[in-house]
Amino acid sequence: GVDLSRVEGTGPKGRILADDVKAHVKRLLSAGPAAPVGGASMPSVPDVDFAAFGPIERRPLSRIQKIAGPRLHASWVNVPHVTQFDESDITEMEAARRRLKDEAEGRGIKLTPLAFVMRACVQALQAFPHFCSSLDPKSGELVLKKYLHLGFAADTPGGLVVPVLRDADRKDVYELARELASLSEKARAGKLTAEQMQGGCFTISSLGGIGGTAFTPIIIAPVVAILGVSRAVQRPVYQNDVLVPRLMLPLSLSYDHRVIDGADAVRFTSFLGQALADVQGLLRAIP
Numbered sequence: 282g283v284d285l286s287r288v289e290g291t292g293p294k295g296r297i298l299a300d301d302v303k304a305h306v307k308r309l310l311s312a313g314p315a316a317p318v319g320g321a322s323m324p325s326v327p328d329v330d331f332a333a334f335g336p337i338e339r340r341p342l343s344r345i346q347k348i349a350g351p352r353l354h355a356s357w358v359n360v361p362h363v364t365q366f367d368e369s370d371i372t373e374m375e376a377a378r379r380r381l382k383d384e385a386e387g388r389g390i391k392l393t394p395l396a397f398v399m400r401a402c403v404q405a406l407q408a409f410p411h412f413c414s415s416l417d418p419k420s421g422e423l424v425l426k427k428y429l430h431l432g433f434a435a436d437t438p439g440g441l442v443v444p445v446l447r448d449a450d451r452k453d454v455y456e457l458a459r460e461l462a463s464l465s466e467k468a469r470a471g472k473l474t475a476e477q478m479q480g481g482c483f484t485i486s487s488l489g490g491i492g493g494t495a496f497t498p499i500i501i502a503p504v505v506a507i508l509g510v511s512r513a514v515q516r517p518v519y520q521n522d523v524l525v526p527r528l529m530l531p532l533s534l535s536y537d538h539r540v541i542d543g544a545d546a547v548r549f550t551s552f553l554g555q556a557l558a559d560v561q562g563l564l565r566a567i568p
């Protein structure tokens with residue numbers, strides 16, 4: 282990963298020796314995180330002595346925070362993000378979910394709204410396959426994945442982790458709900474294997490169980506999009522010139538603008554909105 286044109290060689294005729302490379306890397310590391318981005322240096326945040334202003338406490342970052350932080354930072358600085366906001370009428374979906382919840386519970390399944398959102402995402406990703414791709418910057422190609430594994434952000438005592446639900450396209454709402462619960466439980470217990478956190482093609486971050494109206498999720502590169510879901514609220518909506526109470530689910534889709542255009546992003550969220558409104562489609566058995 283070292284750019285040899287920047288290394289000074291101390292060997293015969295200025296040849297670069299292994300030690301020169303090591304010394305160069307050491308110098309870069311000791312210079313701190315001001316790594317060049319697109320040719321320009323990142324401005325650094327001032328180093329403040331907070332104790333000069335009052336009492337403080339120092340707490341180490343968790344192991345997960347130490348791993349997730351640099352990954353999120355890399356996505357933030359490398360990927361041109363845009364967030365598209367939208368909303369979906371989930372009145373019928375929620376009515377169906379409540380109808381089916383107890384029966385599902387009898388089978389040991391907690392049917393949460395996220396399982397339905399996942400099913401709708403699968404349909405949207407099948408309709409818009411380039412949302413399930415990654416950019417290969419070396420070849421300038423788009424790598425389109427023919428599998429559909431969904432990552433979802435899980436809030437755990439140790440910090441944020443992203444378990445991956447594999448082959449989501451081959452699973453119905455019940456199976457998605459079952460796996461969602463089992464992966465979330467493993468995540469909270471810190472028992473996910475490395476394999477269970479790899480291979481995601483698209484990410485969902487649901488804060489709907491907690492609250493919020495909208496947010497701008499960070500893409501977890503090299504995937505090219507992440508769907509943020511906030512809390513569904515009932516509010517008056519005009520239907521045929523009449524105000525009716527509808528349950529509206531806020532969606533926040535962050536996408537990599539190098540791969541996805543704004544028009545496609547809003548087509549994607551519109552599709553998602555329609556998929557979430559079509560209860561029969563969501564509940565259809567998977568062949």
Ligand code: CAO
Pocket residue numbers: 393394395396433434435436437441461465486487488489490491498510511512513514530
């Ligand atoms: N609107 C309204 N209510 C919602 C909702 C929504 N969008 N989504 C979930 N709920 C409700 C559920 O119906 C459930 O209520 P009931 O028990 O009455 O049915 C309750 O909120 C709790 O749901 P849950 O959060 O336990 O389950 P889930 O399947 O929706 O989510 C998981 C699972 C793992 C995604 C979630 O627990 C979690 O960790 N969320 C946080 C993700 C996160 O941190 N994202 C940010 C990443 S960037 O820092």
